[in-house]
Amino acid sequence: MAVSESSKVSIRNAHVINKGIVDLSIEDGKITEFSEAGLKPPFEKEYDVNGWLLLPAMAEPHAHLDKALTADIVPNPSGELMGAINAWIAAAEKGTFTFENTVERATQAMELLVTRGVTAVRTHVNVTAEIGISSLEALSKAKEKFVDVLDVQVVALMNSPMTGSDSQGNTSALNSAIEYGIDLVGGCPHLEPDPKKMISFMLGVAEEAGLGIDFHVDETLNSEMLTLRELALQVIDTGFPYPVSASHCVSLGMQSEETQALISRLVSDAGISVFTLPQTNLYLQGREHQEAMPRGLTAIKALIDNRVLVAAGADNVRDPFNLMGRSDPLETAALMVMAGHQSIEDAFEMVSTNAREAMGLSPASLRQGDLADMVAINAPSLGAAMADAPMSRRVFKAGKLVASSDQHSTLHKSL
Numbered sequence: 001m002a003v004s005e006s007s008k009v010s011i012r013n014a015h016v017i018n019k020g021i022v023d024l025s026i027e028d029g030k031i032t033e034f035s036e037a038g039l040k041p042p043f044e045k046e047y048d049v050n051g052w053l054l055l056p057a058m059a060e061p062h063a064h065l066d067k068a069l070t071a072d073i074v075p076n077p078s079g080e081l082m083g084a085i086n087a088w089i090a091a092a093e094k095g096t097f098t099f100e101n102t103v104e105r106a107t108q109a110m111e112l113l114v115t116r117g118v119t120a121v122r123t124h125v126n127v128t129a130e131i132g133i134s135s136l137e138a139l140s141k142a143k144e145k146f147v148d149v150l151d152v153q154v155v156a157l158m159n160s161p162m163t164g165s166d167s168q169g170n171t172s173a174l175n176s177a178i179e180y181g182i183d184l185v186g187g188c189p190h191l192e193p194d195p196k197k198m199i200s201f202m203l204g205v206a207e208e209a210g211l212g213i214d215f216h217v218d219e220t221l222n223s224e225m226l227t228l229r230e231l232a233l234q235v236i237d238t239g240f241p242y243p244v245s246a247s248h249c250v251s252l253g254m255q256s257e258e259t260q261a262l263i264s265r266l267v268s269d270a271g272i273s274v275f276t277l278p279q280t281n282l283y284l285q286g287r288e289h290q291e292a293m294p295r296g297l298t299a300i301k302a303l304i305d306n307r308v309l310v311a312a313g314a315d316n317v318r319d320p321f322n323l324m325g326r327s328d329p330l331e332t333a334a335l336m337v338m339a340g341h342q343s344i345e346d347a348f349e350m351v352s353t354n355a356r357e358a359m360g361l362s363p364a365s366l367r368q369g370d371l372a373d374m375v376a377i378n379a380p381s382l383g384a385a386m387a388d389a390p391m392s393r394r395v396f397k398a399g400k401l402v403a404s405s406d407q408h409s410t411l412h413k414s415l
C-alpha cells in the first residue's frame, strides 16, 4: 500500500525527549499532534511502542552499497586506502562481482540499514571505463525493492583520471551514467593528476546535467593535499547552483588551527556540507604514523565553529575499505562522541537531522508538521541508546511501520 493512501495513524506510549510519555497523531505521513498518552480515542491504525524512546529516523549520508559485505571475499592485507582500491580492482578483474551478487549484497545492506532505523541513504556507486554503469544498474534493481521504505540517492563515483589524454573512457562512462539517471556526480579530486582541472570539469558537467556534487575529498593525512580549498573557491567563483557535499576531508584535520578556520570559512561561504566518516578513517588512516597516530577525522570543531553543516556517515561496511561496521548509525554516532569529541545530542543530530538536511530531504526531526520518519528503541535515554544500541526497535517511514526487531536475552544463573 502506498504511504499516501494511509490516512490517520497513532503511535502510542512513546517516550519523546522533553515531552515524556506521549501519543503522536499522524496524518498523510506527517506528525499533526503530540498528546498526553491515552487521551485520544482509538485510531483505526495504531502502534503501541510501550514507553520506548522515540527518535527521529536516522539517515546514512555516505555509503557504498555496491561494495558492502565483501570483506570475507576481498582481503586488503595492507589495511590502507590504496590497498583497498587495488584489492577491489583485482577482484573485479577476476570476475568476483556479478550483477546478481551485487543486487543481493546491496539489498542485504539496505535491509540492515532499515532495520536499524535508517529511512534515507546516499550511496556512491563505482562508474568506470572498465565496468561502465553495470553497478548502477544493479543498485537500481535493489532500490526497486525499497519503494516507500528507504529513500535512496545514488552518486556516480567516477574513477581517475577525469581529465587529460587518458580520461576518454571515464568521461564517456560519466555521460552514460547521467543518461541512465543518477542523483549526484562524484569522484576523488585528490587522486587526480590535475585536481583543479578535474573540479572545474566536474562542476561544468554537473551544472549542465542539473545535478549536485558529492566528492570524496582529501582522503589522506598528507597536509600538502588540500583540494577542499580549491573546491570551495570554484563553487564560489562559478556560483554553482546545486548542492555540494565534501566527504572525508581528512587532511583538513592535519592543518594548523588557523588554516582550519580559514578553509572552514571558505567552505561555509560556498555552502558546502561536510560528511565526516569516522569508521573508515580510523581503519584506513594513520598506519604510517606509529608515533602519535592521528585519528584521521576532519577538523570537526573548526567546521562547526564556522557554521558548516556537518553530518556523519559509516562509509564502507564490511568490505576491504572497512572490515567492521553494523550498518547502524548509532555506531557512527558513538564514534563521533569517542573519536570526534561531540556531545551525545550533537552526535545523534549528525546521523539524523543534519544528514537529512545535507541530503536535501524534508525535515523529520520529530516536530509537529515534520515527516513521521522515526525509530522507537528500547532504551531509557539517548546516551543509553547510543552506548548499548539495543536491537529492539520499531522503524516508521511516513507513519508506516517498515521494520520491527526484538532482542531477547536470558541470564541463566541460580538465585
Ligand SMILES: [Zn+2]
Pocket (backbone or CB within 6 Å): 062, 063, 064, 124, 216, 247, 315, 316
Ligand atoms: Zn566513500
